[in-house]
Amino acid sequence: MQSDDGAKIAVAGAGAFGSAVALRLAQAGRAVTVFDPSPPGLNASGVAAGMLAPVSEALFDPLSRDHLPLMRRARDLWPDFAEALAIALSRAGVRLEGSKAWRAEVAARLEQLGLAAGDTIAEDWRLEARSALTNLRAAAEDVGAVFDPGEVVSFESGALTLTDGRVESFDVLVLATGPGVRDGRIAPETSALAPIKGQILRTSAPDHDAAVVRGQGVYLAPGEAALSIGATMEAGRDDLAPDASATQALRRAAQDLRPGLDLDHAVVEVGVRATTPDGLPLVGWSRAPGVMLAVGARRNGWLFAPLVADMVAAYLTSDNPGPDAAALDARRFEKA
Numbered sequence: 001m002q003s004d005d006g007a008k009i010a011v012a013g014a015g016a017f018g019s020a021v022a023l024r025l026a027q028a029g030r031a032v033t034v035f036d037p038s039p040p041g042l043n044a045s046g047v048a049a050g051m052l053a054p055v056s057e058a059l060f061d062p063l064s065r066d067h068l069p070l071m072r073r074a075r076d077l078w079p080d081f082a083e084a085l086a087i088a089l090s091r092a093g094v095r096l097e098g099s100k101a102w103r104a105e106v107a108a109r110l111e112q113l114g115l116a117a118g119d120t121i122a123e124d125w126r127l128e129a130r131s132a133l134t135n136l137r138a139a140a141e142d143v144g145a146v147f148d149p150g151e152v153v154s155f156e157s158g159a160l161t162l163t164d165g166r167v168e169s170f171d172v173l174v175l176a177t178g179p180g181v182r183d184g185r186i187a188p189e190t191s192a193l194a195p196i197k198g199q200i201l202r203t204s205a206p207d208h209d210a211a212v213v214r215g216q217g218v219y220l221a222p223g224e225a226a227l228s229i230g231a232t233m234e235a236g237r238d239d240l241a242p243d244a245s246a247t248q249a250l251r252r253a254a255q256d257l258r259p260g261l262d263l264d265h266a267v268v269e270v271g272v273r274a275t276t277p278d279g280l281p282l283v284g285w286s287r288a289p290g291v292m293l294a295v296g297a298r299r300n301g302w303l304f305a306p307l308v309a310d311m312v313a314a315y316l317t318s319d320n321p322g323p324d325a326a327a328l329d330a331r332r333f334e335k336a
């Protein structure tokens with residue numbers, strides 16, 4: 001299925017995925033409305049540390065270890081994407097700091113990945129997540145996408161129903177709801193999603209250098225307004241309540257790296273990631289008629305956003321969705 005020029009497309013979710021998809025579809029001449037009841041940036045995309053970090057992810061997230069080539073392809077779309085949106089990319093890299101034993105363990109993992117051991121991962125980049133989301137939305141609006149605070153309940157036979165009672169006609173619904181829709185009702189494939197709560201601390205650290213510092217069990221990511229210290233991975237949880245018992249280990253690890261850090265006044269922000277069993281997003285047509293999926297970003301929603309947006313736009317314009325279509329196939333967890 002494809003959509004004609006001018007087809008009416010609804011996107012549910014204005015996070016990194018939904019906003020990037022809206023931009024690409026509006027640029028391709030589709031009439032796009034993005035529905036999201038949350039205030040802009042109050043989602044995982046706004047909370048994220050903004051790392052575009054294929055190597056760090058392959059090193060420190062066991063589920064991402066096999067996805068390094070794909071993650072690199074996703075990262076390589078960023079320079080052009082960022083430039084068009086005036087999003088600044090920090091290329092200061094990720095510096096590895098920690099005990100001798102931990103460094104040796106990381107060096108061994110680097111070797112397994114076919115990479116040279118060293119102190120800095122130069123090919124991992126970073127952006128400022130909240131302002132990137134603002135720029136993305138503004139760019140999508142500039143090319144005609146409309147943002148609406150409605151919450152999507154269902155999509156059947158072209159009728160999109162919202163919680164406020166509105167029913168509107170659309171040709172396609174792109175589901176980019178992060179962890180928000182996963183009961184299989186709108187699209188059966190969303191039953192494969194599971195939530196992972198993430199807490200991140202934000203504090204001031206004026207003299208922190210430009211590189212992200214990665215230590216055992218923690219990263220310190222410098223940003224415009226604060227240093228981000230992240231992040232917890234609380235599988236199965238989807239609540240947004242700060243929880244000191246879960247951030248204790250993070251605080252200890254950060255203090256070990258930088259004993260002078262002011263953690264007493266750190267602000268805790270919470271987001272919920274959606275993961276699939278293999279850690280890669282679901283992208284493509286659902287079994288539910290007219291529903292396209294762009295969900296399941298796990299820890300890499302920013303890294304994957306341009307790739308996913310390009311793929312969704314390709315599916316909807318009958319272009320080739322590219323070499324990663326099979327790996328991200330929206331229906332890959334369906335029972336045969």
Ligand SMILES: Cc1cc2nc3c(=O)[nH]c(=O)nc-3n(C[C@H](O)[C@H](O)[C@H](O)COP(=O)(O)OP(=O)(O)OC[C@H]3O[C@@H](n4cnc5c(N)ncnc54)[C@H](O)[C@@H]3O)c2cc1C
Nearest residue numbers: 013015016017045049050051152178180198271301302303
């Ligand atoms: C602490 C933390 C740190 C992270 N750091 C990084 C990082 O450094 N690099 C990286 O790439 N990724 C990082 N991530 C992961 C990244 O944030 C997510 O993968 C990404 O934000 C997911 O984007 P998304 O658009 O799929 O979902 P979200 O950002 O969750 O957006 C989904 C949107 O859908 C809306 N929605 C839900 N249900 C409905 C409905 N029924 N109708 C309409 N709208 C609906 C929600 O309100 C929400 O705004 C981090 C995540 C956390 C929590």
